[in-house]
Amino acid sequence: MKLVRLRAPGGLDRLELAEEYPPKPGPGDVLVRIRACSLNMRDDFAVQGKTPLADGRVPLSDGAGEVIAVGSGVEALKPGDHVVSVFYPFWLNGDMTPSTRRDVPGDSFDGVASEYVCMPAQAFTKAPDGYTHVEAATLTCTAVTAWRGLVVCGKVKLGDTVLVLGTGSVSLFALQFAKAAGARVIATSSSEEKLERLGRLGADATINYKAVPDWGRAARDLTDGRGVDHVIEVGGPATLAQSITACRTGGHIALIGVLTGFAAEVSIPALFSNQIRINGISIGSRADQEDMIRAIDVNHLKPVIDRRFPLRDIAAAFRHYGAQKHFGKVCLEL
Ligand SMILES: NC(=O)c1ccc[n+]([C@@H]2O[C@H](COP(=O)([O-])OP(=O)(O)OC[C@H]3O[C@@H](n4cnc5c(N)ncnc54)[C@H](OP(=O)(O)O)[C@@H]3O)[C@@H](O)[C@H]2O)c1
Structure with a gap:
C-alpha cells in the first residue's frame, strides 16, 4: 500500500x-x-x-x-x-x-x-x-467543530441570527447548519467574489471585513441594533473585539479559531455587562459526529x-x- x-x-x-x-x-x-x-x-x-x-x-x-x-x-x-x-x-x-x-x-x-x-x-x-x-x-474536523459550536453548545434555534467570519471550512459548515436550523446568517469575507459565493450558499447578508473594519457594528446594524445571537469566532485576536460588538445581550460566541494569532486583549466589562456566553470549542465527540451526520442526511447537505x-x-x-x-x-x- x-x-x-x-x-x-x-x-x-x-x-x-x-x-x-x-x-x-x-x-x-x-x-x-x-x-x-x-x-x-x-x-x-x-x-x-x-x-x-x-x-x-x-x-x-x-x-x-x-x-x-x-x-x-x-x-x-x-x-x-x-x-x-x-x-x-x-x-x-x-x-x-x-x-x-x-x-x-x-x-x-x-x-x-x-x-x-x-x-x-x-x-x-x-x-x-x-x-x-x-x-x-x-467532515471529521471542521464540520464537527461547526456543529458543536452552533448546535451542541450554541443551541441555535429558528429565527436566530448567526454571524460567520471569513470563508474557511468551519464558517462554511456553520453557515449550512445555521440555514438548516432556520436561522438567518450574516457572513464576512475579504473577497468580493467570495461574498457572492456566500450569497449563493444561503447567506442572508454579507460584509467585506477588509472594506468595513467596524464589521461588528455593521453586523449589529443588520439586526436593527439588537445584535446577533451567535458568532462563529475563528479569527482570534484581530476579530474577537468586533465579535463581542456584534453580539446581542446574552449572545453566544463559539470560540474556535486562531487565524490571526493566539493571544488577545479583551474588554472584560464588554463581556460581563452584555452577559455574553463564550464557549471554547475543541472539535467534538464521536456522538456529536453521529448526530451531525444524521442532520446532514435529513437535510441533504453537501x-x-x-x-x-x-x-x-x-x-x-x-x-x-x-x-x-x-x-x-x-x-x-x-
Ligand atoms: N477549536 C477547534 O476545534 C477548531 C477546529 C477546526 C479549526 N479550528 C481553527 O479555526 C480556524 C478556521 O479554520 P478553517 O479550517 O475554517 O480555516 P481555513 O479554511 O484555512 O480558513 C481560511 C479563511 O479564513 C478567513 N480569514 C482569515 N483571516 C481572517 C480574519 N481576520 N477575519 C475573518 N476571516 C479570516 C479567510 O476568509 P476570506 O478569504 O473569505 O477572507 C480565509 O480564506 C483556524 O484557526 C483553525 O485552526 C479550530
Missing part, C-alpha cells in the same frame, strides 16, 4: 511517499481502505514543523473510505460500509476529559494519509448516505469542496491550502 510519512523536523520537502504492507485488524479493530482525505490548519502546522510530530508519523486526521475487514468483537461496522474518521476516537460522548482527548490520528498516532489504516472501530462512524468518499472526508489532489501531490495540496485562496475543503484522493 502507498502512504505518506512525515520525517522530522517537518517541512513540505519532508513528506515522504512510502510503500508498505497493509496492516491486519486485531480484536476490536477495523481495516479501512482510505479513498480520500482533507486538510486542516492543524495538519498544516504539523507538516510545516510548527507543532512537531514524531519522526515518520503518517499525517492527517480526516479520512474516508470503505471497511475491508473487521476484527473479532466489532459489531457496529461491517465490510463494505462507507466510513469517515473520528477526530477524538476516545471521546465517545458527553463532556471531554483529559483521558478522552488523549489520542488524535495524525498526531499522537498514525493518521489517514495511507491507502489502508487499521484502528479501533470507534475511530470511524458511518458516512452520510449517498456521499462520495471525498465528500465524507471533509460540503463545499475547493480542489482535489492525488496523494502523491500532498505537498502541492498543502501549498494550495497555505495560499489561503481556497473556498471549501482541499482534499486528497487515494
Whole structure:
C-alpha cells in the first residue's frame, strides 16, 4: 500500500511517499481502505514543523473510505460500509476529559494519509448516505467543530441570527447548519467574489471585513441594533473585539479559531455587562459526529469542496491550502 510519512523536523520537502504492507485488524479493530482525505490548519502546522510530530508519523486526521475487514468483537461496522474518521476516537460522548482527548490520528498516532489504516472501530462512524468518499472526508474536523459550536453548545434555534467570519471550512459548515436550523446568517469575507459565493450558499447578508473594519457594528446594524445571537469566532485576536460588538445581550460566541494569532486583549466589562456566553470549542465527540451526520442526511447537505489532489501531490495540496485562496475543503484522493 502507498502512504505518506512525515520525517522530522517537518517541512513540505519532508513528506515522504512510502510503500508498505497493509496492516491486519486485531480484536476490536477495523481495516479501512482510505479513498480520500482533507486538510486542516492543524495538519498544516504539523507538516510545516510548527507543532512537531514524531519522526515518520503518517499525517492527517480526516479520512474516508470503505471497511475491508473487521476484527473479532466489532459489531457496529461491517465490510463494505462507507466510513469517515473520528477526530477524538476516545471521546465517545458527553463532556471531554483529559483521558478522552488523549489520542488524535495524525498526531499522537498514525493518521489517514495511507491507502489502508487499521484502528479501533470507534475511530470511524458511518458516512452520510449517498456521499462520495471525498465528500465524507471533509467532515471529521471542521464540520464537527461547526456543529458543536452552533448546535451542541450554541443551541441555535429558528429565527436566530448567526454571524460567520471569513470563508474557511468551519464558517462554511456553520453557515449550512445555521440555514438548516432556520436561522438567518450574516457572513464576512475579504473577497468580493467570495461574498457572492456566500450569497449563493444561503447567506442572508454579507460584509467585506477588509472594506468595513467596524464589521461588528455593521453586523449589529443588520439586526436593527439588537445584535446577533451567535458568532462563529475563528479569527482570534484581530476579530474577537468586533465579535463581542456584534453580539446581542446574552449572545453566544463559539470560540474556535486562531487565524490571526493566539493571544488577545479583551474588554472584560464588554463581556460581563452584555452577559455574553463564550464557549471554547475543541472539535467534538464521536456522538456529536453521529448526530451531525444524521442532520446532514435529513437535510441533504453537501460540503463545499475547493480542489482535489492525488496523494502523491500532498505537498502541492498543502501549498494550495497555505495560499489561503481556497473556498471549501482541499482534499486528497487515494
Ligand atoms: N477549536 C477547534 O476545534 C477548531 C477546529 C477546526 C479549526 N479550528 C481553527 O479555526 C480556524 C478556521 O479554520 P478553517 O479550517 O475554517 O480555516 P481555513 O479554511 O484555512 O480558513 C481560511 C479563511 O479564513 C478567513 N480569514 C482569515 N483571516 C481572517 C480574519 N481576520 N477575519 C475573518 N476571516 C479570516 C479567510 O476568509 P476570506 O478569504 O473569505 O477572507 C480565509 O480564506 C483556524 O484557526 C483553525 O485552526 C479550530
